[in-house]
Amino acid sequence: MERKEFLNLVGISVGAVILQNCLSGCTKSSDPTPAVTPPPTNPNTGGTGGGGGTTTTVGLTGNNLLANGTISFSIDLNSTTFGDLKTNGKALVSGDVIIARTKAGDFLVVEKACTHQRTTVDFNADNTTFSCSNHGSVFEANGAVKNGPAAVALKNYPTSFDSAKNTLKVG
Numbered sequence: 001m002e003r004k005e006f007l008n009l010v011g012i013s014v015g016a017v018i019l020q021n022c023l024s025g026c027t028k029s030s031d032p033t034p035a036v037t038p039p040p041t042n043p044n045t046g047g048t049g050g051g052g053g054t055t056t057t058v059g060l061t062g063n064n065l066l067a068n069g070t071i072s073f074s075i076d077l078n079s080t081t082f083g084d085l086k087t088n089g090k091a092l093v094s095g096d097v098i099i100a101r102t103k104a105g106d107f108l109v110v111e112k113a114c115t116h117q118r119t120t121v122d123f124n125a126d127n128t129t130f131s132c133s134n135h136g137s138v139f140e141a142n143g144a145v146k147n148g149p150a151a152v153a154l155k156n157y158p159t160s161f162d163s164a165k166n167t168l169k170v171g
């Protein structure tokens with residue numbers, strides 16, 4: 001093999017390798033359908049990131065998200081999602097509200113976001129209040145401000161409980 005023939009052969013081989021690498025690399029980077037990572041699921045709404053639909057939540061019918069309009073829903077306490085509320089003194093967050101059952105067995109539903117800077121409030125069964133761990137605001141059972149810095153009450157929602165069906169209607 002002469003030197004010229006050898007160089008031509010090597011040149012073609014190197015070119016082929018470079019072309020193959022470029023094509024495979026280009027195919028991956030310009031793929032028009034990149035993998036889609038599903039958004040996290042909010043177990044309390046069955047939707048995504050708190051903005052999803054409420055109709056798929058096991059045990060809940062209606063709307064528990066302010067972004068979807070008026071808060072109005074029913075929950076089934078026989079469902080695993082809301083079963084904790086069969087116990088007096090328990091509470092859980094669902095959508096944009098916190099649902100609490102007092103030690104006496106009454107239900108309280110208020111917006112979950114502290115009116116100071118939107119931290120989710122906690123229910124205190126011992127004194128039937130809601131408190132915010134961020135700056136210490138405390139709200140009465142009906143959402144009224146007990147201690148600041150929050151200056152605006154939590155919105156509360158009327159409830160009615162059907163003990164025969166073990167369902168709670170809110171709103």
Ligand code: FES
Binds near residue numbers: 117119134135136148
């Ligand atoms: S966010 Fe609740 S007291 Fe500040």
